[in-house]
Amino acid sequence: MTALSDAPETPPSPVRPGGRPLLIVPYMWIGDFVRCHSVVRLLKAQDPERPIDVLTTAMVAPLLDYMPGVRKGIVWDLPRKQLAYPKHRALAARLRPEGYGQALVMSRKWKAALAPFLAGIPVRTGLVGEMRFGVINDLRWGEKKLPRMIDQCATLALPKGAAQPPEWPMPMLVAPADEVAAWRRRLGLGGSRPVAALAPGAVGPSKRWPAESYGEVAQKLAQDGFDIWVLGGPGEKPQAEVIAAIGGERVVDLTGTDLRNAILALAAANVAVSNDSGLLHVAAALGTPTIGIFGPTSPWHWAPLNPIAATIETTTLVPCRPCHEPTCKMGHHACMRDIPSKTVIEAALKATRRIPT
Template sequence: MKILIIGPSWVGDMVMSQALYISLKQQHPNALIDVMAPAWCRPILERMPEIDNAIEMPIGHGEFNLKGRYQLGKKLRKAQYTHAYVLPNSAKSALIPLFAGIPSRTGWKGESRYGLLNDIRTNKKDFGLMVERYCALAYQKQDMRDSSSLSAIPQPKLLVDSASQQHCVETLGLDLTRPIIGMCPGAEFGPAKRWPDKYFAQVASEMIQQGYQVWLFGSNKDQAVTSDIQQQIAPELRQHCANLAGKTQLVEAVDLLASCDIVISNDSGLMHIAAAVGTKIIAVYGSTSPDYTPPLSQQVEIVHTDISCRPCFKRECPFGHLKCLNELPPSRVIEAIGKLSS
């Protein structure tokens, strides 16, 4: 088998999609697997041993560009792929495998995909978790009734580069003498996933006083958030808080998250990365739900409120109060740290 995967566009979804690649390799050990995805996901793919090639998707997320997709599919014909798996639900995401002339094209029923896919799966609702939906595509229709019919779902496991890890520690002047709590306070999806900065700062202050140090993770977009958290920590404690937002590439964040003893994170791509490198996780959920996209790790504490309007899966609070996060006190997270530390 020579397989082309049209991968998801979000980092967290890309991490979860590794379950599919592992399942395919388990069934077809000699299969070659290439994944096409946006450039920002490439560092994640390069840490998945199941992937032979990461192919950059040159067409922007959400852009239709029929001519560009045709030209890209035509170029891929020479690779002679035998199978394609299309993970996004859109019709446009299924065009490239069609134009590439790939004989078997598998994916879930989505928007007007009949004809584009010739192995359409229609029982998506039988699989509650996103990772189950990815993994189920590795099985034939007759073997895929519902989530109970799947063999054990393999957990994503990203490779950690110890040399790169040490280089990052030295380059960034990080200190490893104290145990490390990583914090991922950003959320690309929107503010309805973001636990308040002041709560992160309160937890950071408390844990520094208990002998920990704190590393703040994020992209350039998160620098304002992480700087605000750092500034809310008392000056005499601030020396034990490192603001790494915008200072690391995504692949470096993979290695540094693996260095942490515990990671506290909103429901974000970094949360899924931390789980995939084996770090203990405290996952904070606001508008979304762990019943759909939980961190895939054995050492997890999940915290959320139980107010009637959550989960709403909105980017912004439709009521403007954001109670699902504002009513989740720092004490809940500190208690969760205690459980994971014991």
């Protein structure tokens, strides 16, 4: 492995408080990226003076502007399903002048650790996986057996062998009120009515509550005086159209914009309703009252660390759940289709104190 490196291999050594900066290499999905702020907070509690940078893709980079404790993001898009060695060498050349003393590599993929290795970062901490001996030189063996991803990732920020705390620091996103207000003015979204933000998307169709059900939520909340904002990427346009057709004229389609718009919309909203998706974690970390809808995934494993107003699951016995599959192998999607819109509407109204709790 040493032949790959442009710098001599250095054995792991402790970094003095306030010393060389640290690089976090997180998972690049929105929800997992939000979770990595728990690691930032944990590191800052240990050493408030140590600079912390985060490797990021262009898509999730806006999150870093709202994460306290992060010095800067290193924006670099790497192909997901190919090695692209020249791109890793180029990234290593970008990292080397930063003088990082340590990299925390969350993913167990071999290539996730390649650029930190090529950059000569002396301490490269990560879980055992994909024969990364040498590329990762501070290997954590037992941590990969921990049941939740947040447990596996956050323990990398602890000294080797340290006991896991009862709770991890919760992720925190802070959107300045003046920025939120300016965003609303720019998009013409002022007004005194409360706002319900709906996030009907998710990675994999099995995690998506039907758009028609979201439309019923939009219709009822609009009748109760809410403006409705539908959030998501370009892939959520079809759901937004269904929701608007059912929900009526107070529905505003904000899908297809970038993540910064979604962050500011969720910060402005009075309540958010979301599938188990990245925007669920964004809303919760912003402190917006949030309703999370779970079907094929387990809330214990994947719900935000932040408290949310309600976790909605079907009360119907569905023997195959949680399957954690991106598509329903049974073909009935009962774990999501059997969740009535009335349940979600009541939870949203309770979260905004519009009916007794």
